[in-house]
Amino acid sequence: MIDRAYQGRGLGRQAMEAALDFLRDKPCGPASFVWLGVDPRNRAAIRLYERFGFRETGDECDDEIVVARAL
Numbered sequence: 001m002i003d004r005a006y007q008g009r010g011l012g013r014q015a016m017e018a019a020l021d022f023l024r025d026k027p028c029g030p031a032s033f034v035w036l037g038v039d040p041r042n043r044a045a046i047r048l049y050e051r052f053g054f055r056e057t058g059d060e061c062d063d064e065i066v067v068a069r070a071l
Helices: 010-025 043-051
Strands: 033-036 055-061 065-070
Touching: 010 043, 033 043, 043 065
Parallel strands: none
Antiparallel strands: 033 065, 055 065
């Protein structure tokens, strides 16, 4: 989550790159996919995730849609 005052500076992209790099090292064991929940009203976050290859799964968790991508 990036505070509104700092949005639009590429910080979300940098954070996602760092998170995916971390997960590729398999710190919790082997994994094939990354799943996350996103508020369907947060179009900026959805666009960011889509740029990283995340796609909606059709599932929901609480009030969020679930998106996933292969590692």
